[in-house]
Amino acid sequence: MKFGIKEVFDIKRDEVLGLDIGSYAVKIVQLRKEQSGYSVVAAAKVDIEPGKNSESDDEDIRVVRAVQECLRLSAAKSQIAVCSICGPEVAIRRFKFPLLPRDEINNAIMLEAAQVCPFNFSESVIDYQIVPNGKDSIRGILVAATDRVVQKKKWFAQEALLKPVLMDVDGLALLNCLENCSTKTNGANIAILNVGSSFTTLAVVDNDKSPFIRDIGFAGRDIVSNLASQFDSEPAAIYRNLFSPKNPVDDKINIKNALPYACQKLVEDVSETLRYYAANEKAQVDQIYICGGFAVVDGFVELLKRSFAANVQLWNPFESFSNRIPAYLSDFLKRQGASMAVAAGLAMRTV
Numbered sequence: 001m002k003f004g005i006k007e008v009f010d011i012k013r014d015e016v017l018g019l020d021i022g023s024y025a026v027k028i029v030q031l032r033k034e035q036s037g038y039s040v041v042a043a044a045k046v047d048i049e050p051g052k053n054s055e056s057d058d059e060d061i062r063v064v065r066a067v068q069e070c071l072r073l074s075a076a077k078s079q080i081a082v083c084s085i086c087g088p089e090v091a092i093r094r095f096k097f098p099l100l101p102r103d104e105i106n107n108a109i110m111l112e113a114a115q116v117c118p119f120n121f122s123e124s125v126i127d128y129q130i131v132p133n134g135k136d137s138i139r140g141i142l143v144a145a146t147d148r149v150v151q152k153k154k155w156f157a158q159e160a161l162l163k164p165v166l167m168d169v170d171g172l173a174l175l176n177c178l179e180n181c182s183t184k185t186n187g188a189n190i191a192i193l194n195v196g197s198s199f200t201t202l203a204v205v206d207n208d209k210s211p212f213i214r215d216i217g218f219a220g221r222d223i224v225s226n227l228a229s230q231f232d233s234e235p236a237a238i239y240r241n242l243f244s245p246k247n248p249v250d251d252k253i254n255i256k257n258a259l260p261y262a263c264q265k266l267v268e269d270v271s272e273t274l275r276y277y278a279a280n281e282k283a284q285v286d287q288i289y290i291c292g293g294f295a296v297v298d299g300f301v302e303l304l305k306r307s308f309a310a311n312v313q314l315w316n317p318f319e320s321f322s323n324r325i326p327a328y329l330s331d332f333l334k335r336q337g338a339s340m341a342v343a344a345g346l347a348m349r350t351v
Contacts, residue, residue: 015041016165018173018347019067019081020340021156024048024197024220025293026066027343030076038180038348039324044074045336050236060156067160081162082346083153086170087199089146091117092213095128096139105130109142117144125150125167131210141211143169165351170194170342171203171213177345178205178289181320188286192315193270193304194341195292197221200266202273204285212277216269220294226262227255242297256299263300267307274308289315291341317344 020027030042048066051059093116097108109128114121125147130140150167157164168176174192194201200216221235224242228235241255278284288310290301295314305312316337318325325333333340 015078015080016347016349016351017042017071017076017078017081017162018343018345018349019083019157019162019164020170020173020343020346021063021067021083021153022048022196022198022293025339026063026070027340028070028074028076029340029343029347030074030078031344031347033348034324036322037324038321040318040321040326040329040333042074042076043329043333043340043343044070044076045332045340046070046073063156064159067156067162071160071162079161079163080351081157081164082166082168082349082351083157083164084168084170084173084342084346085145085149085153086201086215087149088215088217089119089149090169090215091119091142091144092169092171092211093142093144094139094210094212095142096137098138099136100138105138109140113142113144116142119144119146123147139210141172143172145169166349168346168349169213170199170201171215172211173342173345173349174201174203174291175205175211175213175345176348177317177341180345180348181317189283191274191285191288191310192341193288193290193292195219195266195290195294195300197293200270200292202270204277206281206283212281214273216266216273218266218269220292223259223262223266223294227258230258230262255297259297259299259303263303267304271308274310285310288312291315291317291338293339295338296336314338315341317341 015030015032018029025045025047027045031038032041046066046069049062095109095112100108113126117124123146124144126144128140128142130138154164174194178192189206191202191204197220200219202214204212224235224238227238274285288308290304290312294300301314318333318337
């Protein structure tokens, strides 16, 4: 059976696992929708074990083990998983056509996909969503991804004995999370900046609910590499200093002072993307919510506040869950919730 960007099996369960498989860590979130909002059923995060630089080392096996361990720690009961993809093998584009007969819409969108797809169209999975606008046009969002990257994520989940039922993209999962959390936008143009290990995703939603999403190739791993060069240190030592600031491996490594230079390219890339958005949409981003694994690094959000004209703040979507979080997960989600936004958005999908 072909596994597409959107593929729903005949299941009757309402709750799914949001499974965010990154290049550095695996995150799982299971939510339950109630009248008062979402409540947390299960959540966990597990780092992927570093490679051993040997021929026998298999990265895929290490990822599967991390998924299995994350599933075990979360104690989640559901086996129904929603996964996501991002990066250069994923293309997200908006489209707008004059009104067409219903039987011509699909062909028009596939032609558009063939023109904008930056990889081999014949080896890609294509999906789209039409956004009703009540005007004399057809508009929506088109998602294309290489079959390779889709099958890879599907395989990871299946090897961990999970059932992947839907493939999303990180940017749309983030916007889904924002929409379902009680975050007041007050008519502002909101951007979510999710800084992961390999990719940074910028997702913007404006007043007409039309998403703008871009994956940026500079992310946490590159920042760590820059810091390692500055301090003539190993990346592993930098990681430990970044995420264990109370127990630094090397007191000589002052991350906060070195962070501005290490993050310079990220700031430039995000600024360029925001300028592109402003020029094409004739609108400025008013608010930027920062999330992702790197968002919890001490001093990182403060650096971005000084770098952008928009109002910048750390975004932990679980703060809107009020008292609907089990006591044993409260401290964990207070510390790590900002890194779990994609997984939370995936867990909010309905299948």
